[in-house]
Amino acid sequence: MFRSKAEKKVAEAGYDPARLPPGQYLTEKWPVLHAGDVPSYPPDLAGWSFRVHGEVETPLELTWAELSQLPTMTVVQDIHCVTRWSRFDAELTGVPWSEIRERIGQKPSARYAIAHAEQGFTANVPAAFLEREGAMLCTHADGEPLTPEHGWPLRLVVPGKYFWKSAKWLRAIELSATDQPGFWERYGYHNDADPWQEQRYGF
Ligand SMILES: Nc1nc2c(c(=O)[nH]1)N[C@H]1C(S)=C(S)[C@@H](COP(=O)(O)O)O[C@H]1N2
Ligand SMILES: [Mo]
Helix, strand or coil, rough: CCCCHHHHHHHHHCCCCCCCCCCCCEEECCCCCCCCCCCCCCCCCCCEEEEEEECCCCCCCEEHHHHHCCCCCCCCCCCCCECCCCEEEEEEEEEHHHHHHHHCCCCCCCCCEEEEHHHHHHEEEHHHHHHHCEEEEEECCCCCHHHHHHHCEEEEEECCCCCCCCCCEEEEEECCCCCCCCCHHHHCCCCCCHHHHHCCCCC
């Protein structure tokens, strides 16, 4: 039997209902969700860079051309928004953290990763989550470059957390010895954001 109508629908759509976290429903579309405006960039991304700084031996700054040279991987994964929609089988392509990690000399003190995006948006995760299968600096979805509203040119993808931790329009990762609650966390969302434990709100 199904625990909810939403689970029944998942089964009817041909998926294992166990893939749906509690309180979520399946959407076939890919909704767009963010605070603020979609940033605009020059088409050639002149002046754009991605930085890694903080608890590292060697801070890194990559232009778009440099980032584009790094090896990528594609991982099919489910995404879960705290506003209750889940999307299954998103085919996400990007640079795995291991490629960055070998260039920066990540210090043992780097316990947290703070994503810095355009317009001052930040999101925090334990640095260990960057090591997870499917975590990446994501450039493509479903075989196409990200669209502007989904974070082009670069977004973070962090499996195992509600999707708000996956900062769009990513410009830097700061590795930090201390946690720094991000934009949505300060707004009231749960710091840990595990969809399987339904950690939606912090109060
Ligand atoms: N820069 C930035 N990234 C963000 C957000 C935001 O407000 N700003 N919102 C988050 C939230 S709440 C969600 S659910 C996902 C949505 O990503 P999508 O629009 O590609 O579905 O982006 C996340 N990344
Ligand atoms: Mo969200």
